[in-house]
Amino acid sequence: MEMNQTLARQIENAFPKWIRYGMMPNPNTKYYKLGYRTLIVAVFPYSYPQKTNAFSKYASIPDYHRVVKEELAAIFDPLGVEYLSFTDISPFPEKQLAQELGLGQIGKHNLLLTKDYGSFVFIGEVLLKEELPEKKYQIPELCTGCGACVSACPTNSLEYGFCKGSCLSFLTQKKTLTPEEEAMLQKGDTLWGCDLCQLVCPVTKNAVLTGIEAFQKPVLELTKEKLKTLTQEEFQEIYHDFAFCYKGIEILKRNARLLDEKEI
Ligand code: B12
Numbered sequence: 119m120e121m122n123q124t125l126a127r128q129i130e131n132a133f134p135k136w137i138r139y140g141m142m143p144n145p146n147t148k149y150y151k152l153g154y155r156t157l158i159v160a161v162f163p164y165s166y167p168q169k170t171n172a173f174s175k176y177a178s179i180p181d182y183h184r185v186v187k188e189e190l191a192a193i194f195d196p197l198g199v200e201y202l203s204f205t206d207i208s209p210f211p212e213k214q215l216a217q218e219l220g221l222g223q224i225g226k227h228n229l230l231l232t233k234d235y236g237s238f239v240f241i242g243e244v245l246l247k248e249e250l251p252e253k254k255y256q257i258p259e260l261c262t263g264c265g266a267c268v269s270a271c272p273t274n275s276l277e278y279g280f281c282k283g284s285c286l287s288f289l290t291q292k293k294t295l296t297p298e299e300e301a302m303l304q305k306g307d308t309l310w311g312c313d314l315c316q317l318v319c320p321v322t323k324n325a326v327l328t329g330i331e332a333f334q335k336p337v338l339e340l341t342k343e344k345l346k347t348l349t350q351e352e353f354q355e356i357y358h359d360f361a362f363c364y365k366g367i368e369i370l371k372r373n374a375r376l377l378d379e380k381e382i
């Protein structure tokens with residue numbers, strides 16, 4: 119037990135101040151059977167000054183799947199413990215777990231809102247074999263229910279809870295679209311992802327900028343015009359470190375065409 123207390127303190131000290139985390143006994147039976155006993159959930163802020171392209175904020179910075187895993191490795195590798203890390207592609211319901219650990223509250227816009235960083239945070243997890251003392255807080259009351267996110271959504275996807283099927287974030291990455299879905303996509307101005315419900319949220323408007331170096335400024339340079347001339351091979355080579363790349367260039371070209379048609 120003494121050793122685990124020491125490890126808990128080491129972990130506490132290893133987390134940089136801009137990453138918030140919580141711990142709980144591992145609730146997932148598959149990993150429990152493999153000997154994992156503690157689940158650590160952390161939030162990684164990515165609020166940075168305004169961007170100018172037609173991609174959502176998370177798509178304009180280096181791929182968070184890589185960066186979050188590297189941030190977690192920088193914390194856990196030096197501790198010499200066996201661990202597994204996840205983000206997004208995860209067996210856990212990330213927002214719900216983060217809320218349960220008091221890292222924030224799920225707002226009306228369906229996203230985890232945190233006190234300091236608003237909803238511009240990614241969520242990542244680590245599983246450890248050691249049993250560590252639980253770190254639990256109360257869920258903070260952050261969402262005022264003001265409804266600004268609901269009104270800002272161009273496809274009314276927050277009117278009755280969250281409707282995935284009409285959300286622009288979903289439609290901009292869906293491989294084939296029905297004519298109705300195409301018309302829905304044209305209600306927005308985005309080539310990939312959507313931030314409108316987050317940008318109007320008063321909690322997120324006051325967000326502290328990220329302390330994570332890789333997320334401090336948008337580095338993506340890609341326009342509708344540039345997309346038209348790119349081949350899949352060039353696209354893969356130039357944009358492999360962005361979260362949208364895995365879906366291929368054709369989806370983006372389709373989105374650009376739909377936005378162009380709307381402008382005619
Ligand atoms: C699949 C997925 C998506 C899909 C579909 C989401 C869905 N609900 O099906 C799409 C493509 C739409 C999507 C979009 C986005 N995503 Co996403 N997504 C995920 C992923 C991989 C799984 C989420 C999921 O399917 N959960 C299961 C469903 C059932 O849960 P849920 O969405 O919370 O739904 C609950 C509520 O909506 C509610 N509900 C649903 N319908 C109704 C109806 C009524 C009437 C009521 C009352 C309630 C209600 O009940 C559900 C169960 O609790 C997670 C990562 C993970 N592994 O958890 C990231 C994740 C949630 N996404 C993330 C991000 C950043 C986004 C975007 C902001 C990206 C962008 N800029 O475009 C948008 C935000 C859209 C929005 N307003 O929610 C982050 C969120 C971080 C945060 N601060 O919360 C996550 C956690 C990834 C990460 N590791 O950081 N996403």
Ligand code: SF4
Pocket residue numbers: 227270271272273274275276284285286287312313314315316
């Ligand atoms: S991400 Fe965009 S389309 Fe989806 S719910 Fe938010 S504002 Fe609506």
Ligand code: SF4
Pocket residue numbers: 225226227260261262263264265266267268318319320321
């Ligand atoms: S805009 Fe208002 S209702 Fe929507 S999540 Fe933020 S505080 Fe909650």
